[in-house]
Amino acid sequence: MPPSASSDLTLSVNGEKYTLTVDHRTTLLDALRERLDLTGTKKGCDQGQCGACTVLVDGRRSVSCLQLAVAAEGREITTIEGVAEGERLHPVQQAFLDLDGFQCGYCTPGQICSAIAVIEEHAAGWPSAATGDVRPEAGPPPLTPEEIRERMSGNLCRCGAYVSIVQAVARAAEQKGAAA
Numbered sequence: 001m002p003p004s005a006s007s008d009l010t011l012s013v014n015g016e017k018y019t020l021t022v023d024h025r026t027t028l029l030d031a032l033r034e035r036l037d038l039t040g041t042k043k044g045c046d047q048g049q050c051g052a053c054t055v056l057v058d059g060r061r062s063v064s065c066l067q068l069a070v071a072a073e074g075r076e077i078t079t080i081e082g083v084a085e086g087e088r089l090h091p092v093q094q095a096f097l098d099l100d101g102f103q104c105g106y107c108t109p110g111q112i113c114s115a116i117a118v119i120e121e122h123a124a125g126w127p128s129a130a131t132g133d134v135r136p137e138a139g140p141p142p143l144t145p146e147e148i149r150e151r152m153s154g155n156l157c158r159c160g161a162y163v164s165i166v167q168a169v170a171r172a173a174e175q176k177g178a179a180a
Helices: 028-035 091-098 108-123 145-151 162-179
Strands: 006-013 016-023 054-057 060-063 076-078
Touching: 016 028, 028 054, 054 108, 060 108, 091 108, 091 162, 108 145, 108 162, 145 162
Parallel strands: 006 076
Antiparallel strands: 006 016, 054 060, 054 076
């Protein structure tokens, strides 16, 4: 008997458990959009280059078009549909709204998920290619516009809303720092 080309798996998405049977080649993006009807995550390039499909997997950024759904079993997946707390927008969502960090909106879900992770990475002291002093004792670098642009560089916006996106990330980071 030939080996099966599909598996039963349970995905934990936005705090809910979903049991699915998927072909082993099914990407996380396709499972989210086509099987779970969570269409906020967008399919852009389908090659991991544009960031439109960015979701959070265990709190870290992941381009879901390159991750197989079977590899996400046992991990906590957060999509744009799961970042708000009830009717209250996540601070990054609110900053994007307040500062017009979007135009057509197609890339916005991926931008927001990525920005949430960027703020956490920065707070944890992770350096980026733009970080001048990467010594651990130097602490987190200032979250300058250059630092934000570098950290968000995996997310493209065809409309060119980058100035507002950088401002929104900076504002959400400031609010997180003030709340801590």
